[in-house]
Amino acid sequence: MKNQNGNKWWRQAALIAAVLVVYIYAVQATQINLEEPLKPRRQENLIGLIRELAHPDLFAFENETRSTNISIRMPCPEEIKGSQVTAEGRVATLAPNCATTTQDLLQLSGEGFKPNGRIVVFWHPVGSTSVRRLTDTKADAEGKFVTQFTMPDIRETADPQRIEIVEVIDRRIIGLSDTSNEALQKIVETVLMALLASTFGTLLAIPLSFIAARNLMESIKVPLAATMLAIILTPVLAGGGWILVSRLTTPLVNTDSGVLLSIKDSFLTFGFVGNFIYVLLFFLFLLLLPLLAALVGLIVAVVLGNRYGQEAMMRMSDGTARGVTAVLTFLGSAILFLLIALFISWLNVLGVSQFLPETTTGRVQMLLLPAGVVGAVGAILSLRRDPKRPFAIGFIIYTLTRGIFNAIRSIEPIMMAFVFVVWVGLGPFAGIMALTLHSLADLGKLFSEEVENIAEGPLEAITATGANFVQQISYAVIPQIFRQYIAYIFYRWDINVRMSTIIGFVGGGGIGFVLQRNINQTLYTKASVMVIAIAIVVGVLDYLSAQIRDRII
Amino acid sequence: MLRVKNLTKVYEDGTVALDNVSFEVPDGQFVAIIGLSGSGKSTLLRCINRLIEPTSGEIWWNDVKLSHISGEELRRARRKIGMIFQHFNLVDRSSVLTNVLSGRLGYVNPIASILKRFPPEDIERAYANLERVGIRDKAHNRADELSGGQRQRVGIARALMQEPELILADEPVASLDPALAHSIMRHLQQINQEDNITVLCSLHFLDLVQQYSTRAIALNKGQLVFDGRPEEIDDERFAEIYGREAERIG
Ligand SMILES: Nc1ncnc2c1ncn2[C@@H]1O[C@H](COP(=O)(O)OP(=O)(O)OP(=O)(O)O)[C@@H](O)[C@H]1O
Ligand SMILES: [Mg+2]
Numbered sequence: 001m002k003n004q005n006g007n008k009w010w011r012q013a014a015l016i017a018a019v020l021v022v023y024i025y026a027v028q029a030t031q032i033n034l035e036e037p038l039k040p041r042r043q044e045n046l047i048g049l050i051r052e053l054a055h056p057d058l059f060a061f062e063n064e065t066r067s068t069n070i071s072i073r074m075p076c077p078e079e080i081k082g083s084q085v086t087a088e089g090r091v092a093t094l095a096p097n098c099a100t101t102t103q104d105l106l107q108l109s110g111e112g113f114k115p116n117g118r119i120v121v122f123w124h125p126v127g128s129t130s131v132r133r134l135t136d137t138k139a140d141a142e143g144k145f146v147t148q149f150t151m152p153d154i155r156e157t158a159d160p161q162r163i164e165i166v167e168v169i170d171r172r173i174i175g176l177s178d179t180s181n182e183a184l185q186k187i188v189e190t191v192l193m194a195l196l197a198s199t200f201g202t203l204l205a206i207p208l209s210f211i212a213a214r215n216l217m218e219s220i221k222v223p224l225a226a227t228m229l230a231i232i233l234t235p236v237l238a239g240g241g242w243i244l245v246s247r248l249t250t251p252l253v254n255t256d257s258g259v260l261l262s263i264k265d266s267f268l269t270f271g272f273v274g275n276f277i278y279v280l281l282f283f284l285f286l287l288l289l290p291l292l293a294a295l296v297g298l299i300v301a302v303v304l305g306n307r308y309g310q311e312a313m314m315r316m317s318d319g320t321a322r323g324v325t326a327v328l329t330f331l332g333s334a335i336l337f338l339l340i341a342l343f344i345s346w347l348n349v350l351g352v353s354q355f356l357p358e359t360t361t362g363r364v365q366m367l368l369l370p371a372g373v374v375g376a377v378g379a380i381l382s383l384r385r386d387p388k389r390p391f392a393i394g395f396i397i398y399t400l401t402r403g404i405f406n407a408i409r410s411i412e413p414i415m416m417a418f419v420f421v422v423w424v425g426l427g428p429f430a431g432i433m434a435l436t437l438h439s440l441a442d443l444g445k446l447f448s449e450e451v452e453n454i455a456e457g458p459l460e461a462i463t464a465t466g467a468n469f470v471q472q473i474s475y476a477v478i479p480q481i482f483r484q485y486i487a488y489i490f491y492r493w494d495i496n497v498r499m500s501t502i503i504g505f506v507g508g509g510g511i512g513f514v515l516q517r518n519i520n521q522t523l524y525t526k527a528s529v530m531v532i533a534i535a536i537v538v539g540v541l542d543y544l545s546a547q548i549r550d551r552i553i
Numbered sequence: 554m555l556r557v558k559n560l561t562k563v564y565e566d567g568t569v570a571l572d573n574v575s576f577e578v579p580d581g582q583f584v585a586i587i588g589l590s591g592s593g594k595s596t597l598l599r600c601i602n603r604l605i606e607p608t609s610g611e612i613w614w615n616d617v618k619l620s621h622i623s624g625e626e627l628r629r630a631r632r633k634i635g636m637i638f639q640h641f642n643l644v645d646r647s648s649v650l651t652n653v654l655s656g657r658l659g660y661v662n663p664i665a666s667i668l669k670r671f672p673p674e675d676i677e678r679a680y681a682n683l684e685r686v687g688i689r690d691k692a693h694n695r696a697d698e699l700s701g702g703q704r705q706r707v708g709i710a711r712a713l714m715q716e717p718e719l720i721l722a723d724e725p726v727a728s729l730d731p732a733l734a735h736s737i738m739r740h741l742q743q744i745n746q747e748d749n750i751t752v753l754c755s756l757h758f759l760d761l762v763q764q765y766s767t768r769a770i771a772l773n774k775g776q777l778v779f780d781g782r783p784e785e786i787d788d789e790r791f792a793e794i795y796g797r798e799a800e801r802i803g
Contacts, residue, residue: 221606226624306624388621390606457638457640461636461642461643461708464634465635465657465711466628466630466658470663474666475644475651479644479647480645480646
């Protein structure tokens with residue numbers, strides 16, 4: 001007893017020590033530094049930044065300007081001094097009043113200026129019609145200011161040159177600033193981006209969520225031979241469907257001689273509706289029709305494999321069934337292996353391609369033997385089971401789909417945006433693609449969990465009537481999940497708006513793109529407007545989506 | 554004719570729910586399945602229409618080997634087997650009519666049915682079956698607006714839509730009060746007698762068994778311990794079926 005206690009004590013002490021070590025190391029590894037933020041320069045920078053952020057460039061003002069001129073010498077004479085001018089109660093002092101190099105620091109201070117007024121300092125270089133902006137600052141509540149700057153360029157002249165101190169005094173708001181207008185336009189773009197991504201993601205996620213739901217898929221069992229027949233037929237029928245239809249549609253969407261492209265302009269005369277129809281048609285011919293053909297091919301392969309594979313199995317004697325199963329398993333697993341191996345070598349995972357021939361035919365030839373071995377192993381394994389017993393293919397499909405969802409979900413949308421920017425170029429379209437992919441995986445998982453949570457009873461009852469898979473879904477599942485799906489769509493829209501602001505940072509369009517540009521150019525009063533716009537929209541959408549969810553569920 | 558041969562079901566956790574059960578049911582019988590809770594009644598019924606996979610043994614419906622078919626063939630067999638559940642298993646958010654029509658899903662064009670389109674004669678049949686169980690006026694209510702007894706009638710109407718040759722009823726009246734229980738049992742009896750549909754019905758109360766069934770099959774820990782006429786269940790038999798400690802009530 002005592003011994004045990006002692007044991008515990010040591011273990012706890014060791015645990016505490018270990019945790020302590022982790023934290024001690026963490027402080028160093030994360031470079032926590034409390035001296036740096038205390039430096040005056042840092043503090044000034046911070047205060048300046050916060051002040052600019054607190055002064056968003058929201059409105060356009062009718063303003064009034066007032067100039068005060070002071071002179072500067074370049075280069076400096078022997079005796080360096082300051083100069084001072086006085087005009088209508090304003091006193092401006094420049095010290096020193098000269099510069100020899102672009103490193104020389106000059107300090108400009110003033111008194112008696114308009115309290116809280118904006119002050120911009122310009123230089124009128126000799127021999128140039130343009131003016132150069134040197135710095136800008138703000139007068140304090142007593143009308144005083146101090147600012148420091150260096151000359152961007154040195155123009156040596158005998159006479160002094162002019163420096164103009166312009167006070168900008170805002171009179172009244174005359175509307176929204178350009179920045180606000182841009183923010184408005186971009187936030188609409190962002191919200192629409194998120195809307196499209198959520199819509200596409202949802203449309204794709206709904207059918208996939210059913211095959212990623214364990215309770216629906218687990219009961220799908222067919223004889224192994226039927227499964228293998230479907231696997232053999234799939235590349236032929238689905239691939240064939242895709243190739244056939246895309247052959248037919250390429251003349252329409254070809255980028256240099258496409259029929260659709262040549263009549264694009266006549267579409268565009270109808271404005272954005274025309275553009276919408278054009279995009280829709282392009283999408284239809286480029287992707288949707290070939291995809292549908294592939295899907296039909298897949299379904300036909302599955303149905304044929306399922307129906308005929310199964311009926312044949314039932315009619316055959318046990319011995320024949322075993323033989324047929326072995327042959328089909330051999331072919332099926334060899335083909336599957338070949339397809340996967342070709343895909344991996346195309347992706348060049350871990351640089352495998354360097355060990356393989358260049359051409360596809362070469363690769364197929366080389367992979368034929370390994371494929372044969374895999375097929376043989378599959379066939380031998382298949383001999384060990386009763387060929388007529390159903391094989392749990394549904395569970396395998398469920399596991400794969402779920403796995404893919406989880407893998408995609410774990411990739412940050414910003415990474416996906418990087419990839420899509422490379423493919424479709426900078427702009428909101430890349431953002432939409434990235435968000436669609438992420439929404440698809442995320443909603444697919446959420447939806448399928450929702451399907452798994454339905455009451456089993458009705459599904460059981462509908463299954464017992466002899467309904468097929470799709471009928472089971474539309475009669476027993478959809479009525480039970482409909483509301484939750486709608487709620488999730490709004491929830492996802494809300495998330496997509498947040499994410500699209502981040503995605504803009506890597507060029508995925510939307511307001512994030514502008515925000516990033518403003519930050520890079522240190523235009524913090526503009527950045528502040530973007531931040532406010534994002535906050536408002538996110539807040540509103542958050543509220544709305546919560547409301548809608550409450551209403552629906 | 555239903556034939557069950559050496560049927561065994563072992564669940565994944567090792568529970569032996571059915572242990573080498575064999576029996577035959579000629580057409581038109583009303584068979585009560587009795588036994589303690591956990592004796593395997595539900596498992597037996599669900600193995601017949603393959604909502605549960607049997608572990609071994611055979612089940613035949615006429616010349617169809619129910620225990621070994623799958624896919625399309627299984628669906629074709631299932632549509633001739635109606636099922637009625639203790640908890641009704643209606644789709645709560647759908648209308649009564651839709652629930653009843655769903656009994657036709659094994660017959661109708663799959664694409665039309667997904668769009669909720671049914672042939673007019675099926676819709677007529679649905680109304681007729683609702684009429685038969687006495688709730689035609691509830692056709693357009695949502696299923697969850699009905700009382701328990703009414704919900705079970707919807708369940709019966711749904712099974713009738715299948716034009717079944719066999720009805721499996723898993724404790725159809727266990728969630729209902731005694732008066733309603735008798736009314737539901739009478740419906741089943743009527744279906745059995747008028748339409749000559751074989752009924753397999755698990756029941757908890759012996760008085761119901763003796764009043765409505767023509768034959769009783771008893772399970773105890775997954776084994777068939779009695780197969781005979783309900784009247785034959787005397788105190789001795791009762792103790793064998795339900796265990797020595799059990800006391801006969803009702
Ligand atoms: N899915 C399952 N997994 C594991 N064991 C199960 C499962 N379903 C049922 N069983 C077990 O199998 C046995 C038989 O269950 P079954 O539901 O068939 O009994 P029952 O006679 O219908 O009981 P009740 O009268 O309570 O409905 C029980 O011991 C039960 O715990
Ligand atoms: Mg039960």
